[in-house]
Amino acid sequence: MKSFKQIFTEAENKITGIAAAPGIVISKVYLFTKEKIKINDGEITDIDEAISNFNEALVKSKKELNKIFAIAKEKMEATRAAIFEAQVMILDDPILIENIINRIKSEKRQPEYIVNDEISKYQDLMRLSHESYMKERAQDIEDIKNRIIRNLQKRRWKSKITNDLIVVSDSLTPADTILLSRCNVKGFVTDHGGVTSHAAIISRSLNIPAVVGTHNATTTIKDGDNIIVDGFHGYILVNPTEEQIIFFRKKLIHLIELQKGLEEFKDKPAMTNDGHEIQLMANVDVTGEVDVVISSGAKGVGLYRTEQILEELGEFPDELEQTTIYSRLSSRIYPDDIIIRAFDIGGDKVKFLDFEEPNPFLGLRGIRILLENKVIFKTQIKAVLKASKDKNVQFMLPMVSTIGEIQRSKELIEECKKELKHDKIPFDKNMKVGIMIEVPAAAVMAKEFAMEVDFLSIGTNDLIQYLMAVDRGNDFVSDLYQEFSPAVVRTISHIVNEANKAGKTVSLCGEMAGDTLAIPLLVGLGLNSLSLSPSTIPYAKRIISKFSFVKAKELSDDCLCCSTETEIQQKIEHFFKINNITRTRNII
Numbered sequence: 001m002k003s004f005k006q007i008f009t010e011a012e013n014k015i016t017g018i019a020a021a022p023g024i025v026i027s028k029v030y031l032f033t034k035e036k037i038k039i040n041d042g043e044i045t046d047i048d049e050a051i052s053n054f055n056e057a058l059v060k061s062k063k064e065l066n067k068i069f070a071i072a073k074e075k076m077e078a079t080r081a082a083i084f085e086a087q088v089m090i091l092d093d094p095i096l097i098e099n100i101i102n103r104i105k106s107e108k109r110q111p112e113y114i115v116n117d118e119i120s121k122y123q124d125l126m127r128l129s130h131e132s133y134m135k136e137r138a139q140d141i142e143d144i145k146n147r148i149i150r151n152l153q154k155r156r157w158k159s160k161i162t163n164d165l166i167v168v169s170d171s172l173t174p175a176d177t178i179l180l181s182r183c184n185v186k187g188f189v190t191d192h193g194g195v196t197s198h199a200a201i202i203s204r205s206l207n208i209p210a211v212v213g214t215h216n217a218t219t220t221i222k223d224g225d226n227i228i229v230d231g232f233h234g235y236i237l238v239n240p241t242e243e244q245i246i247f248f249r250k251k252l253i254h255l256i257e258l259q260k261g262l263e264e265f266k267d268k269p270a271m272t273n274d275g276h277e278i279q280l281m282a283n284v285d286v287t288g289e290v291d292v293v294i295s296s297g298a299k300g301v302g303l304y305r306t307e308q309i310l311e312e313l314g315e316f317p318d319e320l321e322q323t324t325i326y327s328r329l330s331s332r333i334y335p336d337d338i339i340i341r342a343f344d345i346g347g348d349k350v351k352f353l354d355f356e357e358p359n360p361f362l363g364l365r366g367i368r369i370l371l372e373n374k375v376i377f378k379t380q381i382k383a384v385l386k387a388s389k390d391k392n393v394q395f396m397l398p399m400v401s402t403i404g405e406i407q408r409s410k411e412l413i414e415e416c417k418k419e420l421k422h423d424k425i426p427f428d429k430n431m432k433v434g435i436m437i438e439v440p441a442a443a444v445m446a447k448e449f450a451m452e453v454d455f456l457s458i459g460t461n462d463l464i465q466y467l468m469a470v471d472r473g474n475d476f477v478s479d480l481y482q483e484f485s486p487a488v489v490r491t492i493s494h495i496v497n498e499a500n501k502a503g504k505t506v507s508l509c510g511e512m513a514g515d516t517l518a519i520p521l522l523v524g525l526g527l528n529s530l531s532l533s534p535s536t537i538p539y540a541k542r543i544i545s546k547f548s549f550v551k552a553k554e555l556s557d558d559c560l561c562c563s564t565e566t567e568i569q570q571k572i573e574h575f576f577k578i579n580n581i582t583r584t585r586n587i588i
């Protein structure tokens, strides 16, 4: 019998990419290749005719995009569909149109040459940006450029394909993704693009599994090949063996099995079978995720990663823009609470500095950057305060490692409150302020830190990284990134106990909360509040309903006496077995 590693991880027919939209599919491939556009750069004799052709192509392109926009509005949330509205607006940009028309007149060259040259200039500028968001938007503009050129050449583009296929392509524009999805596409695979590419965002909105950034899928996979796409882990298996198909079919059946009966948990509180309630809140990464949060049955938002706004917008939004974003979100979540985390910039996240740090994870990150850039920090604090007037907003500081950082932040919050009061702008005077515990120094000093704030939230993603000295994103040391390490378990226990001594609430919002295998241990350690990915919440509720708090406490007491990760893991697995809970880790 071959191991999982031999069947799958080490398989020769495996292509690795980025997990962009969750789910597993097995189906045949439609290799979506676009004809390379040939640009005619010849001279023209009739300027009026060329300008009229250009205007006609603009009208046609606008009509096409409006149609796509209408389909998008039907299929997905308005904020997502707005991508296409933005594209229509570019087609209306008077400066761009005027530049193109003036150049047609002065250079007397084919409009398609001038359109290509003019729009490519914008794209080059965007591609030079350090931000992945701007690079992705340059790709979207490619779609507009090609659309106008295609309409100038009076050619049609194929967007109807046989139903039920997996589309494999070099890249996909948002419009391709929307149009192809009408043919019941089973999955998307692209050579280019990251998780913030619109094709990825749209796939998630439409619930179509996707793997992006594979580099070589289109050269390795042929039209009609059978492939397995694992959008949970970012893998593709090309023409899978019988063994691989059986393995994935089992995974699929397991997934379907796990989804059965979940609905009944949606509107119920998360409660152990001896009546101990756990507050399950949702982590929000992308502003548009709020619908998913509401439908998941979450009790509020335990972590809103505001730095993602910078990824989405490519720049710092001003105070009004931020106020609008935070107010909209908090009113959708009302009467439940939302914890807005201050921009956690630096490290592996949004790049802020224009120089390379030798060790970014230990450099200017989170609160350290904010305290050095008070204008940015105060702008965000004021926007959060303005959004707090209904009293369901809390504010959280990331990457805190000293009490001084908390005190300086609180001084700035007070300054902002004074300024708002002076301007007679309403806000919640008692808005709660908390900190993330992500750094070992903060964990050790949890009681003293807790006394300075209203709540603590344990960020295990970073806490494990700094405690174990393992880069959370480095494959070479991933076996040392152990959430069940005794050091991690004892540290969490210490933080919870110290927060209790200070009389402050404590939650956990790292990925560990979403690892369903960790839930009984965390509950036993005394965590009454967890914040996790909304899609995991119903699974977590079901697991919590299957054990008692008393037994979970016994489990955690046992685990606190262990000296290896393996011992702890075995104890947890045994707990799942004797309580007859389906053994799940990260759902699948």
Ligand code: PEP
Pocket (backbone or CB within 6 Å): 303, 305, 344, 438, 458, 459, 460, 461, 462, 463, 509, 510, 511
């Ligand atoms: C964490 O570190 O656990 C956390 C929730 O923050 P992030 O993953 O955004 O760094």
Ligand code: MG
Pocket (backbone or CB within 6 Å): 438, 459, 461, 462
């Ligand atoms: Mg963190």
